[in-house]
Amino acid sequence: MALPYDVRELIPHTGAARVVEEVLERSGDGIVCAGRIPARHALVRANRAPAFVALELAAQAAGVLLALSSLERGSKPPVGYLVSARDVKLERAEIEADVPLVASVRSVGGAGALALYEVSVAAAGEVGLTGTIGVFRADGPQESTGGGR
Amino acid sequence: VAILDLVAAALLEALGPEWRLREIPSLRWRAAVVPGAELHVRLEPPEGEGRVRFTVEEAGRLVSSGTLVAARLGA
Numbered sequence: 001m002a003l004p005y006d007v008r009e010l011i012p013h014t015g016a017a018r019v020v021e022e023v024l025e026r027s028g029d030g031i032v033c034a035g036r037i038p039a040r041h042a043l044v045r046a047n048r049a050p051a052f053v054a055l056e057l058a059a060q061a062a063g064v065l066l067a068l069s070s071l072e073r074g075s076k077p078p079v080g081y082l083v084s085a086r087d088v089k090l091e092r093a094e095i096e097a098d099v100p101l102v103a104s105v106r107s108v109g110g111a112g113a114l115a116l117y118e119v120s121v122a123a124a125g126e127v128g129l130t131g132t133i134g135v136f137r138a139d140g141p142q143e144s145t146g147g148g149r
Numbered sequence: 150v151a152i153l154d155l156v157a158a159a160l161l162e163a164l165g166p167e168w169r170l171r172e173i174p175s176l177r178w179r180a181a182v183v184p185g186a187e188l189h190v191r192l193e194p195p196e197g198e199g200r201v202r203f204t205v206e207e208a209g210r211l212v213s214s215g216t217l218v219a220a221r222l223g224a
Binding site: 042043050051052053055056059081082083084085086087088089090093131 | 150151153154157169170171172173174175176177178179181215222
């Protein structure tokens with residue numbers, strides 16, 4: 001069951017570019033979000049998207065986590081930019097459009113304005129993508145957040 | 150992620166239709182790109198089975214770089 005957060009108010013993406021739909025779980029350092037790649041997404045062809053498009057869902061879920069963490073501290077949500085991906089494994093070539101996906105994101109530290117997240121994206125309980133992404137907070141803190149890999 | 154689509158298409162065009170993208174060992178998006186920008190993808194010669202370094206430039210400015218690993222479909 002979804003938690004009562006409106007992701008439209010937490011990340012700037014709109015229309016077919018917004019692939020995260022709702023928050024399923026929230027913990028101190030992580031989040032689980034539901035989403036899907038809409039058929040009218042720019043990278044969908046013949047109702048299928050390359051599997052790496054799931055990185056976009058993971059990045060948007062990380063953006064939701066970043067926004068919620070900031071709001072919980074009483075701060076304005078920062079603007080986050082996906083700047084890196086590392087050790088990403090793709091278990092399939094493509095994912096179907098409009099199929100429910102679940103993105104799990106866990107903060108693993110960072111430095112300065114760079115936040116690192118371990119991510120996985122699954123469809124029907126089967127993990128299709130795992131890896132680590134880096135998100136740059138445009139108005140983020142300048143001190144170390146510690147715990148980076 | 151749209152830049153990655155461009156690089157993956159170039160990689161799979163070079164290797165052939167029986168290949169797919171399997172791993173992204175490292176990738177950096179170094180600069181924002183506006184829609185309609187003319188991008189140039191450079192693939193280095195493969196370092197091993199399906200492992201390729203790449204750069205993406207816009208007017209001589211590096212906007213993305215990294216390493217991709219492709220695998221044969223079904224492998």
